[in-house]
Amino acid sequence: MxxxxxxxxxxxxxxxxxxxxxxxxxxxxxxxxxxxxxxxxxxxxxxxxxxxxxxxxxxxxxxxxxxxxxxxxxxxxxxALIPADPEAERRGIEVMDYAIGTLHLQGFGRLFKTANYEPQDMLHQTLKLGQTSVKEQGRAIIDEALAILDRQMASRPYVAGDAFTIGDSALFYATRWAPQEGIALPPNLAGHYKRMIARPAVTRVRRIWGEK
Ligand SMILES: N[C@@H](CCC(=O)N[C@@H](CS)C(=O)NCC(=O)O)C(=O)O
Known part of the structure; x- marks a missing residue:
C-alpha cells in the first residue's frame, strides 16, 4: 500500500x-x-x-x-475507528464532512489558493466599495465554521464521543491550520487539538513530517 x-x-x-x-x-x-x-x-x-x-x-x-x-x-x-452506535457515527461524519467541505475547502482554500476563487471575468475591474476580498470571505467562513464546531465539541472529548475515530483526524488536520495562520482556536477546539497532539500516532507522524 x-x-x-x-x-x-x-x-x-x-x-x-x-x-x-x-x-x-x-x-x-x-x-x-x-x-x-x-x-x-x-x-x-x-x-x-x-x-x-x-x-x-x-x-x-x-x-x-x-x-x-x-x-x-x-x-x-x-x-474501532467508526463508532458502533449509529448516533455516534452520525456525529462523527457530520463533523468530518463539515471540516473537509467547509472549514478546509471553502475557508482555508480561499486563504491558500486565493486565485482559484477569484472570478476571472472581474480581474480587470477595481474592487467595488463594500465588496469583500477572497481572503476576507475565507476568513469569515473559517471564523463561522470554528464557532459552530466549537459548540459541537463542548460536550465531548472526541468528535463522536469518548473515543478517537476517523472524524477526529479530519477535525485535527483542518483546525491545525488555524494557529499556523495566526487564528486562535476557540477553547473546545483547542482542547481537541491538544488531545490529538498527545496521541503517540500523531507524534510519530509529526516526526516523519519534520515538525518535531
Ligand atoms: N476533496 C479532496 C481534497 C484534497 C485536497 O484538496 N488536497 C490538497 C492538499 S490539502 C491538494 O492535494 N492540492 C493539490 C495542489 O495544491 O496542487 C479530499 O477530500 O481528499
Missing amino acids: KFYWGPHTCAIGIHILLEEIGKPYESVKMDVAGGEAGREPFKTINPKGKVPALVLADGTIMTEYGAIATWLARTNPDK
Whole structure:
C-alpha cells in the first residue's frame, strides 16, 4: 500500500489513521506546494492531482478524504475507528464532512489558493466599495465554521464521543491550520487539538513530517 502526501496538506489526517492502525505502508512525500501533485507522473496515478491518495498492491487508487478514512476504518474493524452506535457515527461524519467541505475547502482554500476563487471575468475591474476580498470571505467562513464546531465539541472529548475515530483526524488536520495562520482556536477546539497532539500516532507522524 502506497500513501501519497505532502507537507502542510490535509493528508496528515490519513497519515495519522495509518499510524493508528499500525500496519506496514509505503509513504511517498510529494512537493505539493511546488505543484508536483498536478504534474506527471502523479497525474496519471491520481487524475485529480490531489493528496491524500492511497494505492493498493492490486493498483486500486483511492482518493477523497472521507472515502479513504472510511475504507481504512472498515478494513481494520479491531481499531474501532467508526463508532458502533449509529448516533455516534452520525456525529462523527457530520463533523468530518463539515471540516473537509467547509472549514478546509471553502475557508482555508480561499486563504491558500486565493486565485482559484477569484472570478476571472472581474480581474480587470477595481474592487467595488463594500465588496469583500477572497481572503476576507475565507476568513469569515473559517471564523463561522470554528464557532459552530466549537459548540459541537463542548460536550465531548472526541468528535463522536469518548473515543478517537476517523472524524477526529479530519477535525485535527483542518483546525491545525488555524494557529499556523495566526487564528486562535476557540477553547473546545483547542482542547481537541491538544488531545490529538498527545496521541503517540500523531507524534510519530509529526516526526516523519519534520515538525518535531
Ligand atoms: N476533496 C479532496 C481534497 C484534497 C485536497 O484538496 N488536497 C490538497 C492538499 S490539502 C491538494 O492535494 N492540492 C493539490 C495542489 O495544491 O496542487 C479530499 O477530500 O481528499
